[in-house]
Amino acid sequence: MSIPLIAEQRAAFSRGGVPAPRQAADGVWSIPIPLTGSPLISMFMYLVDTPRGLVLIDAGFDSRTAWTALLDGLRAAGTTPSEITATVLTHNHPDHIGLADRLRAEGGAAVAIHPLDCFAAQRAIRGGFLDQLARALLLAGVPDPERETMLDSARALAVHSESLVPDVLLNEGDTVGDGLEVLHTPGHTYGHIALRDHARGLVFTGDLLMPTGEPQLAPVSLDGDDPGAELAVSLDRIAALPAALVLPGHQYPIADHARRGRAVLAEHRARLAETAEAAARAETAWEVAALLRWARPWAEMGTTAKRFAVVQTLGLLRALQRGADAPSATHSGFS
Secondary structure: OHHHHHHHHHHHHHOOOOOOOEEEEOOEEEEEEEOOOOOOOEEEEEEEEEOOEEEEEOOOOOOHHHHHHHHHHHHHOOOOHHHEEEEEOOOOOHHHHOOHHHHHHHHOOEEEEOHHHOHHHHHHHHOOHHHHHHHHHHHOOOOHHHHHHHHHHHHHHOOOOOOOOOOEEOOOOOEEOOOEEEEEOOOOOOOOEEEEEOOOOEEEEEOOOOOOOOOOOOOOOOOOOOHHHHHHHHHHHHHHOOOOEEEEOEOOOEOOHHHHHHHHHHHHHHHHHHHHHHHOOOOOHHHHHHHOOOOOOHHHOOHHHHHHHHHHHHHHHHHHHHOOOOOOOOOHHHO
């Protein structure tokens, strides 16, 4: 069913629509929910039948629309929330964790996530999202007025409380339901995971690998952070896996994941080279960001788009400083 699934979901993405829930493979259902106002259009939860029961991969936004979409998908799959044994979160962004608490309350599904994306551990190591963002924008040299505007905008968009408490912490090599192997794939977040279904030849990649676009890097806020280098290692690892189909968190499935993975790696290296060239003409990550190519010209970008761009640029500059998979470059203004 993989080819019809790809065609259907790619067509929906191209026209800006949300596809219907449908079977992705024997024992696996793709359940989309709409992301109103987002260029990603929708996100996918995946219901997987394992030897130890039904597992839901990712949990959408905490909204009535998302809950309705989940119920519709479960109904199409012939099941209900009470039959889900575990909700596995690929990472802790709000569009992936939102319904995990409700599923646990209504049906007892255990919540599982990597330790580095557990909110309590994250707060202890690096603070909450807004703390990380504030430090990243300061490191990036964003001028005071723009930095405050970006933080105000982020506060308005930070729609979850970061209070979710997991039941299970998943590390590299663990298994879920005796059917899904956990792969630690940092870069997009520090605790991002992918899940490998050996029996079906599937890999669930969350937000690490998608069919189009540049992977967004985690914020650089601590001295040891290097999400750009981590992303390259994670992409290389996924590209090398044997798999019949990759099921990402957004857009549509990927049949030739090795080719796509190599293409994203090549784009990442080209982006690093472009960033190194711009860094020779700028003093801060904020200034470098204004020199790079984006989907829209820098002067036409709004506050949120510039915030994403400058966080991305800071991550690329950190990778260049550390000499990870990129042309060597050092600039004291980016430490």
